[in-house]
Amino acid sequence: MSAFSKNACLVLCFSILGIHSLAQELCTKRIETSVFFDFNQSKLSTAAEEMISALFPWEANFYPESVSLMGFTDNSGSVAYNKILAEKRIQSVQKFIAENHLSNTEFKTVNIGEDQPAYDCNSKMNRCVKLTLFLKEKEQAVSLDRCKELFPEEFSAVGITSEELTELKIEPKEDLVLSLEDNKFQTKIASYKREVVRLNDILFYGNSDRYYKSALPELEQLAEFLISDESYTITISGHVNGGKNSSRQLRKNSDFQDVYELSLARADAVKVFLMEKGISTNRINSLGKGGEELLFPKPETQAESDANRRIEITFHSSEN
Missing domain, CATH: 3.30.1330.60 (OmpA-like domain)
Incomplete structure (x- = not known):
C-alpha cells in the first residue's frame, strides 16, 4: 500500500x-x-x-x-x-x-x-x-398515517397529525435568549453583551448533523455579521431532542456515540459553514450540550422536536 x-x-x-x-x-x-x-x-x-x-x-x-x-x-x-x-x-x-x-x-x-x-x-x-x-x-412518498412510526429522532415517542406539520415559532426565554429579526440582526446583537441568541431557523434532521436548507438564510446572516464586525467571537452550542437515556439507542442507530457527540457535531456543522465564509477558526468555539436544555422535555409534535434540535450562539465582544 x-x-x-x-x-x-x-x-x-x-x-x-x-x-x-x-x-x-x-x-x-x-x-x-x-x-x-x-x-x-x-x-x-x-x-x-x-x-x-x-x-x-x-x-x-x-x-x-x-x-x-x-x-x-x-x-x-x-x-x-x-x-x-x-x-x-x-x-x-x-x-x-x-x-x-x-x-x-x-x-x-x-x-x-x-x-x-x-x-x-x-x-x-x-x-x-x-x-x-x-x-x-431518491424521494419516496410517505403516507401521513405512518408519521407516528417514522418519527422521532432521538428516541422519544412522538405522535404527529397532518395538521401539526407546520412551522412553530418558539418564543425566546426573556432572561436569556433573543429572537433574530431579518433587518435588525446587527443592531440587536450590538446592544447586548455576552448574550445567548437562539437561531430558530437552523434546524437539523434526526440523528444527523445535516441542517435543513431552510437554515441557509440565517447562516448567511450570521456570517455577514461576523465579517462586518471582527470585534466579536462566538460560542456555538448544539442541542438534541433527547436526554442521557437516548445515548444507548443512538449508538445502535447512528455514527454518533452519544447525545453530546451528536450535539457537538451540529455545532461544528455551523462552524464549518462560517469557516468556509472566511471567518477565522480562532473566533469560533463549538460546544455540545446534548439534551441538557430541552425546550420541550416531552415533545408532542414534530415542530417541538425540531425546536429541541437547535443551535444557540453566545456573542463575546472584545470591546465589552
Whole structure:
C-alpha cells in the first residue's frame, strides 16, 4: 500500500433522518475523504485518481446532490503563492470528477491555502483537498398515517397529525435568549453583551448533523455579521431532542456515540459553514450540550422536536 493510500482517510457517514416535509422521508449520505498532493504540486497522482474513482458508484437509490472541495497547503512559500496553489489543487480534483464521474453536479469550492491547516499534526498532510460528496436518497412518498412510526429522532415517542406539520415559532426565554429579526440582526446583537441568541431557523434532521436548507438564510446572516464586525467571537452550542437515556439507542442507530457527540457535531456543522465564509477558526468555539436544555422535555409534535434540535450562539465582544 502506498504512503498516499495509508494517509487517505475515507469516512462514510450514514444519517438516520427525521421527517422534513409533509409527505417525504429523505435520507442523506455523506462521503468524506482527503486527496493528498506532493510538495508544490497540483497534479493528481495515479493513486489519488484511483482513490477518488473508488468513491463511485454508490447504491442505485442515491443520487449526487453536491460536491464540496476545500483546498489546503503547507506553510512553505508565501501566502499569496499558496492561495494560487490551493486553487490549482481544487481545480484538478474538480476537473477529474467532472470529466470522469459527475458532469452535472453542483461543486462548492473553498480556497483556504495555508490560513487554516487541515491537519495540525503533519505539514505534509496539509497538502490536500478535502472532498465531501453529498448523496441524497431518491424521494419516496410517505403516507401521513405512518408519521407516528417514522418519527422521532432521538428516541422519544412522538405522535404527529397532518395538521401539526407546520412551522412553530418558539418564543425566546426573556432572561436569556433573543429572537433574530431579518433587518435588525446587527443592531440587536450590538446592544447586548455576552448574550445567548437562539437561531430558530437552523434546524437539523434526526440523528444527523445535516441542517435543513431552510437554515441557509440565517447562516448567511450570521456570517455577514461576523465579517462586518471582527470585534466579536462566538460560542456555538448544539442541542438534541433527547436526554442521557437516548445515548444507548443512538449508538445502535447512528455514527454518533452519544447525545453530546451528536450535539457537538451540529455545532461544528455551523462552524464549518462560517469557516468556509472566511471567518477565522480562532473566533469560533463549538460546544455540545446534548439534551441538557430541552425546550420541550416531552415533545408532542414534530415542530417541538425540531425546536429541541437547535443551535444557540453566545456573542463575546472584545470591546465589552
